[in-house]
Amino acid sequence: MSDVSVLSKQFEKLVKLSNSFNESVILHKKKKHLGSVKGKYSSLNLSKDSLSEANRYLLSFLENLIHVVNDNSYSTEYLPSIILEDYTKxxxxxxxLTDELQEIINKLKSSKGLSNENIELLDKLLSELDSEKNILYKKLRSGRG
Known part of the structure; x- marks a missing residue:
């Protein structure tokens, strides 16, 4: 397989991860903000199914991320192998990091709302993913690995 083909597949995987992660974080932000204005915006209610799916996704991703960070593992079902080492560094x-991720996992498992600090950490993780996505995109555009 050519370098461009490998980069393309890795980029597609990263885009999918980034989008799913972002959508899940956005749902939790909406939940937090809508909870503070109960009844005021009844048309903006979130479905339990979408929140449940967001929780499942975040739980799975964060548990996998803790495993990668703690065990210095170089394989994960979520992160493309081409960015794994740089992203974890x-x-x-x-x-x-591990303690904060575990706090978020515990809150998600017990269906408690996330704090502003929890959401900030998720935003930071997403920002790092986006940085990696931009780097990979530039490599893909230039056609080199």
Whole structure:
């Protein structure tokens, strides 16, 4: 398989991950904000199915991420192999990352709302994914690996 083909497949996987992760975080942001204005915007209610799906996705992704970070694993079902090492190095710079991720996982499992700090960490993880996506896109455009 050519370098461009490999980059293309890795890029597609990263785009899918980034979009799914982003949609899940957005649903939790909506839940948090709509909870603070109960009854005011009844037409903006979130379905339990969509929140349940977002929780499942985030739980699976975050548990996998903790495994990768703690065990220095170089395989994951979510992150494309081409960015795995760089992404984990960058997020490991966050102090208490594992503890904070575990806090989010516990809240998701118990269906508790996420705090602003939890959402900020998820946003940071997403921002790092987007940075990796931009780097991979530039490599793909230039046709090199």
């Amino acid at each position: 960058r997020i490991k710079l966050t102090p208490y």
